[in-house]
Amino acid sequence: MKQSYNNGVEATLGVIGGKWKPQLLCHLGNRPQRTCDLRRELPAISQKVLTQQLRELESDGIISRHIGGERAPFKVTYDLTDLGRSLGQILVQMSVWGEQRASQVPDMEITHDHGGFSNIGLKMDSGI
Amino acid sequence: MKQSYNNGVEATLGVIGGKWKPQLLCHLGNRPQRTCDLRRELPAISQKVLTQQLRELESDGIISRHIGGERAPFKVTYDLTDLGRSLGQILVQMSVWGEQRASQVPDMEITHDHGGFSNIGLKMDSGI
DNA sequence: GGGAGTAGGTACTTTTTGGTAACCATCGAT
DNA sequence: ATCGATGGTTACCAAAAAGTACCTACTCCC
Numbered sequence: 089m090k091q092s093y094n095n096g097v098e099a100t101l102g103v104i105g106g107k108w109k110p111q112l113l114c115h116l117g118n119r120p121q122r123t124c125d126l127r128r129e130l131p132a133i134s135q136k137v138l139t140q141q142l143r144e145l146e147s148d149g150i151i152s153r154h155i156g157g158e159r160a161p162f163k164v165t166y167d168l169t170d171l172g173r174s175l176g177q178i179l180v181q182m183s184v185w186g187e188q189r190a191s192q193v194p195d196m197e198i199t200h201d202h203g204g205f206s207n208i209g210l211k212m213d214s215g216i
Numbered sequence: 217m218k219q220s221y222n223n224g225v226e227a228t229l230g231v232i233g234g235k236w237k238p239q240l241l242c243h244l245g246n247r248p249q250r251t252c253d254l255r256r257e258l259p260a261i262s263q264k265v266l267t268q269q270l271r272e273l274e275s276d277g278i279i280s281r282h283i284g285g286e287r288a289p290f291k292v293t294y295d296l297t298d299l300g301r302s303l304g305q306i307l308v309q310m311s312v313w314g315e316q317r318a319s320q321v322p323d324m325e326i327t328h329d330h331g332g333f334s335n336i337g338l339k340m341d342s343g344i
Numbered sequence: 345g346g347g348a349g350t351a352g353g354t355a356c357t358t359t360t361t362g363g364t365a366a367c368c369a370t371c372g373a374t
Numbered sequence: 375a376t377c378g379a380t381g382g383t384t385a386c387c388a389a390a391a392a393g394t395a396c397c398t399a400c401t402c403c404c
Contacts, residue, residue, distance in 0.1 A: 090323050096314030097238035097307055099326060103317070105233060107362065110225035123381060134363060139382065161371055161380040171317075178313060179225055181306050186224030189231070189299075195218050198227060235392065251351060262393060267352060289350040289401055 103148050104175065106141045108133050113172065113179060116151060120167035142166060150175065231276045232303065234269045236261050241300065241307060244279060248295035270294060278303070 093099040104110060108130065115121055115129055126138060133141075145151045150172035156163035190196045221227040232238060236258065243249055243257055254266060261269075273279045278300035284291035318324045 090325060093314065093318070093324070093326050094239055095242065095326060095328065096311035096316075096318065097232075097242075099314030099318050099324065100310040101229075101233060101238070101314075103314075104225075105229060110229070111222055114223060114225075124379075134365095135382070136364085136384090137362060140362090155381095159370070162382095164381060175313065178306065178309050181309065182228040183224035185303065185306060186221070186227030186229075186231075188224075190221070190224065190227050196221070196227065197218060198221050198223060200223065252349080262395095263352070264354085264394085265392060268392090283351095287400075292351060 100178070103145075103150060104179070106144060108137065108141050109145060110179070112141060112145065113150070113168070113175065116166055116168050116172070117176065117179075120154075120165050123164050123166070126166070145172070228306070231273075231278060232307070234272065236265060236269050237273060238307070240269060240273065241278070241296070241303065244294055244296050244300070245304065245307075248282075248293050251292050251294070254294070273300070 091102065093102065104113065111130055112126065115126060121129075123138070123142075126142075127133070127135070130138070142151065142153070146153055146166075149169055151166050152169050154165045154167065156165060187198060190198045219230065221230065232241065239258055240254065243254060249257075251266070251270075254270075255261070255263070258266070270279065270281070274281055274294075277297055279294050280297050282293045282295065284293060315326060318326045
């Protein structure tokens with residue numbers, strides 16, 4: 089179905105706005121990862137939602153899915169595409185802004201449970 | 217209540233992620249506006265949701281609310297705060313990325329009904 | 345007195361999103 | 375033969391977000 093946005097910001101939000109997508113992009117920004125790796129790093133996400141968010145990112149062209157092995161316990165690997173990497177600069181800036189904001193607001197905390205975007209800049213096209 | 221995020225990106229999304237917030241920020245980025253102005257520019261938003269999103273932006277320190285007149289038909293004006301203006305660069309980049317994306321995907325359209333972020337850079341602290 | 349304009353609140357419903365739990369299929373190891 | 379790891383799917387539920395409808399209260403204007 090044809091999706092419609094009022095401006096570019098909304099279009100971008102449509103891509104990165106899922107509940108787990110920032111974290112998924114973060115982890116995939118470091119290196120390609122298998123499904124089970126992502127599940128281990130994000131224990132709180134359910135299989136269903138993980139698959140769902142990965143499918144959305146894939147259909148948006150942000151990540152790519154590779155099936156390793158022929159008919160074994162498949163090794164499915166997800167990786168950022170060039171388009172996905174082109175989000176790096178935005179993600180890093182959002183990360184910085186959010187971190188700074190959280191450091192100034194007492195009632196806001198950021199649990200860096202499973203890595204963050206502070207290092208993503210090295211791998212993604214952050215422009216830094 | 218204490219809100220918790222897993223990384224800075226989510227914290228930022230918590231601020232700009234509302235359905236109408238990008239558009240509100242866009243219009244307020246041009247100049248301070250009254251409630252009725254915003255309603256005229258965004259005819260599709262309901263009074264309830266408009267008030268709600270403005271309150272959220274206000275409590276996040278992104279916009280400020282000024283009541284003009286003493287006990288008349290109040291002239292309530294909303295304006296970006298410095299913190300709000302500091303989002304400019306991020307919003308402009310998200311806008312550019314989204315616009316570019318939309319121009320490459322046939323099934324995605326952006327209806328520039330009520331202005332856009334292309335010019336917000338002039339007023340907000342876009343860093344451009 | 346009866347609108348219209350201004351700013352907003354409240355109750356209720358709908359839509360969207362995310363979460364739970366159970367299931368399938370395959371392989372290798374025990 | 376059963377278990378665990380792998381990578382899913384499906385049906386069903388719950389919570390969050392947004393939308394609808396209707397209400398208040400004040401003032402100015404006719």
